[in-house]
Amino acid sequence: MLQRADQQFGGVWREVTLSSDEALALLLPPHSGEPCRGDQLTLIGAHGATVRDAAATLQTLGDAYAKNNASCAERLGFAATAAFSHVVLCTAPLDWEEYARVTPVPGARYCIDGFHRLVSWAAAGRITGDVTVSAWIAGA
Numbered sequence: 001m002l003q004r005a006d007q008q009f010g011g012v013w014r015e016v017t018l019s020s021d022e023a024l025a026l027l028l029p030p031h032s033g034e035p036c037r038g039d040q041l042t043l044i045g046a047h048g049a050t051v052r053d054a055a056a057t058l059q060t061l062g063d064a065y066a067k068n069n070a071s072c073a074e075r076l077g078f079a080a081t082a083a084f085s086h087v088v089l090c091t092a093p094l095d096w097e098e099y100a101r102v103t104p105v106p107g108a109r110y111c112i113d114g115f116h117r118l119v120s121w122a123a124a125g126r127i128t129g130d131v132t133v134s135a136w137i138a139g140a
Helices: 002-008 020-024 051-061 063-068 070-080 115-123
Strands: 013-019 087-090 110-113 132-138
Touching: 002 087, 002 110, 002 132, 013 020, 020 051, 020 115, 020 132, 051 063, 051 115, 063 070, 070 115, 110 115
Parallel strands: 087 132
Antiparallel strands: 013 132, 087 110
């Protein structure tokens, strides 16, 4: 996906620091856990969602998500207390199957890497106030 982003955005990358509001507004691709490992519930539908909305959905699903999406829940659980680390974004939906139905939003930033960390940090209430998230962004 990083190679695709590099090609799609002409090798233009920059490093930024996102405010908590900016991090919560990042757009995520559809996500149904890892069906190949038995995950059954959809966290994010075909058109994508913000980190804020995905975290709220995760909280609403509660124990049902962990029970029916053990693989994804394990990754989310690990990330909940992990140190903040860089995420990778792009300035338009990536030309990749997962993003095929994601609605482009002018000025939005889309997650390429860091999905589980972002959702988990948000669901755990860690992306608030003066908290910042570091990111590399492909695209102008």
